[in-house]
Amino acid sequence: MMFNTDMKEIAQIRLENARSLAKQAGGTTPFAIKVDREPTQMSRVMGSNPTKNIGSKMARHIESCFGKPSGWLDYDHDSGARDARASYDANTSPAAQPLRYHRYPVVSEVQAGRFAECIVPYPAGMEERHESTDYEAKGSAFWLEVTGDSMTAPAGVRPSIPEGTLVLVDTGVEAAPGKLVVAQLDESNEATFKKLIVDGGQRYLKPLNPAYPLIPINGNCRILGVAVEAKTRL
Known part of the structure; x- marks a missing residue:
């Protein structure tokens, strides 16, 4: 050609x-x-x-x-x-690119709660770090870095979210059963990242790692947002 x-x-x-x-x-x-x-x-x-x-x-x-x-x-x-x-062959031309990228701040487990309340924990423009994505959030959104191995599933099981993964949390998405959510327990000032499930009418936060126990939800926590994207750097 x-x-x-x-x-x-x-x-x-x-x-x-x-x-x-x-x-x-x-x-x-x-x-x-x-x-x-x-x-x-x-x-x-x-x-x-x-x-x-x-x-x-x-x-x-x-x-x-x-x-x-x-x-x-x-x-x-x-x-x-x-x-x-326009003259490129379909097999050699770059893929169509998103028209717009969105930048969201990377926050700590402590700051996550304040972001969900729409209270910016530091002045606009002074965030320490941002990450970009083509995902347009429905509400306030932030990246949260996963700590620990509670969301690391057994080998061959998906999804598996290992430590160090950045998850994009959208506070405007409904927290339906089966979604991966970021929640804050009453007794903690830090956020926790788990899978929301319902069993026998009871809601639980479920780790993907079976070595960790289920956490029953009985009015003792609030859902901050739903994970909509994850990125891991090798």
């Missing part, structure tokens, strides 16, 4: 997109920290005089770290390239 000779090479597209992300992050060093690489390594692939190209494996890693969908770095976001993209 013939391509427009003016079309940018994939290496140039990745370089321009990576530099754009670095600018958003505050420079090459913050960018390198976010993608867990040495700044000198990043300078070699995206500095003023790069000596290496950004390979496919690195491109997918960068996308994951910045909450971008797979293939985002390979996509020429310059509006002037739209006509050229």
Whole structure:
């Protein structure tokens, strides 16, 4: 198949997109920290005089770290390239990209309760960390990092939410039985992440790890929100 000779090479597209992300992050060093690489390594692939190209494996890693969908770095976001993209073969063109991304704060187990009450625990714009997603929340939303292994299911069982996973919690989604929810028990000032179930008319918070007991709900807790997305970095 013939391509427009003016079309940018994939290496140039990745370089321009990576530099754009670095600018958003505050420079090459913050960018390198976010993608867990040495700044000198990043300078070699995206500095003023790069000596290496950004390979496919690195491109997918960068996308994951910045909450971008797979293939985002390979996509020429310059509006002037739209006509050229129309001539791509279906097997080689990048997948259609979401029109809008949403950024939600990453909060601690203590801050989660205050977010569910729509009381921001720190001034707007001063949140320590955000993560992006194409999911548009129905209510206030936040990312919560899973701690402990109570939601790690036995091998081969799904879902399994290991420690370190970020779960996106939407306070506007109904907490129906079978949903994974974030709740706050009366005797604790921290949130807990469990599966909501009903057995014999009694509601429980159920860990996915069978080594942990069921927690009966009898008016002793409030549901903060429902987990709608999870992301794990290797």
